[in-house]
Amino acid sequence: MADKKLEKLKYPIGTFEAPKVIDDALILTWIEDIERFPTAIAELTKNLTVQQLHWPYRPNGWNIKQVVHHCADSHMNSIIRFKLALTEDSPTIRPYYEDRWATLVDGNDNNLENTLLLLKGLHAKLGILLRSITKEQMAREFIHPEHGRRFRLDETIGVYAWHSNHHLAHIKQALHYKGEF
Template identity: 55%
Template sequence: MDQNLENLKFPIGKFQEPEIITTEHLKNWIEVIKHFPERLKSATADLNEEQLQKQYRPNGWTIKQVVHHCADSHMNSLIRFKLTLTEDTPTIKPYLENLWAELSDAKDYPIESSLKIIEGLHEKWVVLLTHLSGQELEREFIHPENKERISLKKNIGIYAWHCQHHLAHILIARQS
């Protein structure tokens, strides 16, 4: 992939896990997750249907697909957190996000339902995240695609990055 397309695919870069995840990292990441719904709503508030069909890169998703993807992805993440908190190192179920983005609810349906899902889900998610103990933050799940063990504290960082990553996609698409 050429550098320009790579920059469009990862406009804020790839997630970089700190060597040591501090309470300050966690606090900042949870704030990003907390404010994502309002930032997403603001980034899409004045867009018409034609604008929602803009892509952030050639052969990339439309703004509409990105919004619906965030609802799908963040629902899956909340479930993964709960499984990890209630089971012993569960192996999570991955999903084929590219195929989900091609379903009618992601391509053809207005974004308002996903914005509502994200708003309620993030409110609930932030309550859970802010009440995790140090021991709970260390709990891990296994991602079956690469057998990686991912701690909840790392996953908070991944999803803060995910929020910022897709907001950047929307802002790029808006400018195209």
Template identity: 55%
Template sequence: MTSTELEKLRYPIGQFDKPDLITKSILDGYIATITSFPEALRKEVAHLTDAQLDTPYRPGGWTIRQVVHHCADSHMNSQIRLKWALTEDSPIIKAYYEERWAELSDSKIMPVESSLKILEGLHQRWVFLLNSLTTEELERDFIHPEHGRSIKINENTGLYDWHCRHHLAHITELKKRQSWE
């Protein structure tokens, strides 16, 4: 497999591309994706066997099971970062080693149902809070120590719109390649 083919498997929708200006219309689209993600994810994995859930989406990549659990872990972290940004002045957030978290037994072995439930409740709260924010609040930020820069709430919302679509595409593209549909 060529490096170009591997890159396409790794980033099936491409990498996140932040617009110069995040308009209300763009933000509404981000929030719509975050709203629909738990149901879309459940639909894609609900009927998969354990063997299918334990299939990596690319050579050297995570299994579908790990992707589902990673989404719960990552989205919980994002919700906490949002609340820090809303309640503190430009807080330096805590980064985490997502690749190490994905290797823990709850990510590698546990059924995905608990993470699907987490995502359903978490996204309801996340979307409720996002929809309640003022223009000024959407401009609040946090500092990510790995990126060494300020990330505004509206930008992070866009990043998680991408994150939802990115990981959903890992699953849907693998299902197409394996003719599991």
């Protein structure tokens, strides 16, 4: 039972599963989720105290501020992955150690202002790029060496929409439990 609870805390909205059919309407919904993310995360965190920023979303999980800083790091990598796939033939992307990045000084800053500004600009730019991808380009791919597989751009849009919603749920969860489990 404890394992199921921990799994639910780790994946409060479940894991991403690519649908068998990815149509234009679904892609548009995903892009809108991505575009809304900076406002949603800013709203959730705008009045938090330093103590609240230290609340983890699960036992041995990141705290709220680490989640916010991680989203900026991850989504900076995402736009680079999209651009590589759009300009190169099936490039192999460079993974990074997100757990190690979360321990760096900028991943533990109690001031979220610059990270929220970065997310706002980054997601505006990402939205412009994603809305410009043609149907033919949606089939372009990149290779992720950690997963040992190719990812199509249409699926990757879904992954980052899920990722945004996944981490919003983490912050809501940390606030609900007040960092105590």
